[in-house]
Amino acid sequence: MTCRPRATTALIAAALALVLSGCGDEIEEAPSRPPVAGGAALGRLLADADAAMARGALPDAARMLDEARSLAPESPDLWVAIARLRLRGGEHLTALEAADRALAFGPDHAPALLLRALMVRDAHGASDALRWFAAARKAAPDNPDILAEYAATLGDGGQASAMLKMVRALADAAPDDPRVPWLQAVLAARGGEYGLARSLLERSGMAQREVPAALLLDALISLEEGNVDSAAATLETLAARQPANARVRELLARALLAGGREDALIARFGPEAALPEASPYLVMLVARAHERRGDRAAAAPLLARAYGPMRAGPVVLAVREGLPAPTAETRAALLAGNRSGARAGAEALRQRFPASADVASLAGDAFMGGGDAQAALTAYGLAAEARRPWPLARKTIAAFQRSGRGEVADLLLIRQVAGDTQTASAALALAERLAAGGDWAGAAALLDHAIRLGAGHDPMLLRLRLRAAQELGDKGGKARFAAVLAEVQPRTLKAR
Structure with a gap:
């Protein structure tokens, strides 16, 4: 490996x-x-x-x-x-x-x-x-x-x-x-x-x-x-066509940083990096752009977020240009604290489009944002009859956990990873659950798989993999992952 x-x-x-x-x-x-x-x-x-x-x-x-x-x-x-x-x-x-x-x-x-x-x-x-x-x-x-x-x-x-x-x-x-x-x-x-x-x-x-x-x-x-400008141009086109595709946005941010376009990266993704939903990777890229510009005051808090503890639970996603109007309206209502408005809008959509899995998923988001985990589970279950990508499964798992049904959440997570072997974040989520239960060998195997899928840059994953090596008495693995983590982990950066 x-x-x-x-x-x-x-x-x-x-x-x-x-x-x-x-x-x-x-x-x-x-x-x-x-x-x-x-x-x-x-x-x-x-x-x-x-x-x-x-x-x-x-x-x-x-x-x-x-x-x-x-x-x-x-x-x-x-x-x-x-x-x-x-x-x-x-x-x-x-x-x-x-x-x-x-x-x-x-x-x-x-x-x-x-x-x-x-x-x-x-x-x-x-x-x-x-x-x-x-x-x-x-x-x-x-x-x-x-x-x-x-x-x-x-x-x-x-x-x-x-x-x-x-x-x-x-x-x-x-x-x-x-x-x-x-x-x-x-x-x-x-x-x-x-x-x-x-x-x-x-x-x-x-x-x-x-x-x-x-x-x-x-x-x-x-x-x-190394053709980063060409990659950035292609990814700009894709991001405009798929505004909700987080992976495309992360790749675009990476291309901008690799091409030395720090100003463009900060202008394009700086506001997004400030959102609760921003991935640690995107936050880290924006922090690196500030660091290259010599702006330690802007970089320090972002680095602290990127390499700090993972947030717990789902967050309300931001409104993005190009999103379908119903999705944008529901997110805007939830972000504004208008839970009843979000729920009413979702219910109206379900009446108009009762056979739509997308509308069922959106309704589940509204119910979750309003604190009604059981109603969210009903809506997510309806959506999952047609398709259950990892984002939907992750929200369903969170709804089960919020409703006090942790064992069901764990079973769904296991089933999701078994059916979708190519999603690193799903493997990481299951590895965390196994580690919490003391199954360090199982956690290590999943983490290694996530690394092979391309998640070897994730400091949280590497910290967990280092802990697994320690728990398993793997001295070679302990040294190896400590070294990799030291390369990925940034030096301490304080605002001046």
């Missing part, structure tokens, strides 16, 4: 997990369609509905699918299309119902199995989804969409060798599919072969088409190769 405290490398592996999870962006835009059971008329309607969805004309797609339903109400292809339309329209929970109907009408229908695999991956993680991908591949062994998503999911689950094998199967089935070099680029970057990754990424053409996950990979490679 190696611990590289360089901040750029420290973010590479964790961000690549996001790259893998985003490699399906192209599939939603241009799915391959196998022959449709139900006749030429049904096939034309479904193809036209696909085209309408691709251009965002959801009402037109709905009208076409209603017509198709009158022709073949038990067609699994029809119900897959209905599920996809509902997903595009934000009706996540009724999309699940449509996917179930597709499988009821066609238990071995490959597109329905693929859709269910994707839904299980979103809600329960990569490991639970693999059996669904296996079933989908069995139903259609050479389907490029199935092979590509199967490969990505294997990568999400940390199975690099199996992922490579699946990418080769994709190459055999569809040699010209751009996802072949794209997935190979992700594998190469995760293996530290950045020159090869760059060549493969260019061959895929996905960055040129501005697929978000490909832009992120392009920026990561540029950072590692």
Whole structure:
């Protein structure tokens, strides 16, 4: 095991997990369609509905699918299309119902199995989804969409060798599919072969088409190769498109600091670093920028925050430019202390969009901000039926803890880490719980895994790993982690 405290490398592996999870962006835009059971008329309607969805004309797609339903109400292809339309329209929970109907009408229908695999991956993680991908591949062994998503999911689950094998199967089935070099680029970057990754990424053409996950990979490679200005420009574009993506903002801050643009970093992220929600890493980067400018008075309190104890419990997130209006309004109400207004707004949204997992999650945030953990759990549980990314799982865990159900919170955390092996912060959270219970061997294993994912810059993680080495009597590990921590830990800096 190696611990590289360089901040750029420290973010590479964790961000690549996001790259893998985003490699399906192209599939939603241009799915391959196998022959449709139900006749030429049904096939034309479904193809036209696909085209309408691709251009965002959801009402037109709905009208076409209603017509198709009158022709073949038990067609699994029809119900897959209905599920996809509902997903595009934000009706996540009724999309699940449509996917179930597709499988009821066609238990071995490959597109329905693929859709269910994707839904299980979103809600329960990569490991639970693999059996669904296996079933989908069995139903259609050479389907490029199935092979590509199967490969990505294997990568999400940390199975690099199996992922490579699946990418080769994709190459055999569809040699010209751009996802072949794209997935190979992700594998190469995760293996530290950045020159090869760059060549493969260019061959895929996905960055040129501005697929978000490909832009992120392009920026990561540029950072590692020292092309920090190019990385910053790409990350600025991504941050504007994904204002709630904390990882992209952290990478952008890192690129600005590496490029000697301290003034731009402070102007862009200084206000954010003052927020309670700011990550220790971002706070540290802003502090370093102040330090380089010789402003010890501004740097000292930020460094104290960055390397101090972790905060306990959730915080209300700030309002950011580009957020959807309902999210911005709810956050603004909570930040202003208007809990009843936030809750009323969330309830109104739930009445308007009862099938939306996003609205259910937002309602949970409002309930948590208002101190009603039980109502938050109900809302988060509804959202998790469609998808449960780490941010949602973390909030659900906090709600269980706040409601006095710590054992349930721990079980959910264990399940989350088992299903999502590529999120360093989740592994760190579980390591903290194991350490609190005296399981230092288990904590050490999780911390080592988090370091391999790129969290080796985190002083809190390193302190906990040093403590684990001490508790386990590992003298070599104790010396090694003490040395790494000394490199990462800044000198004491006091305001003058």
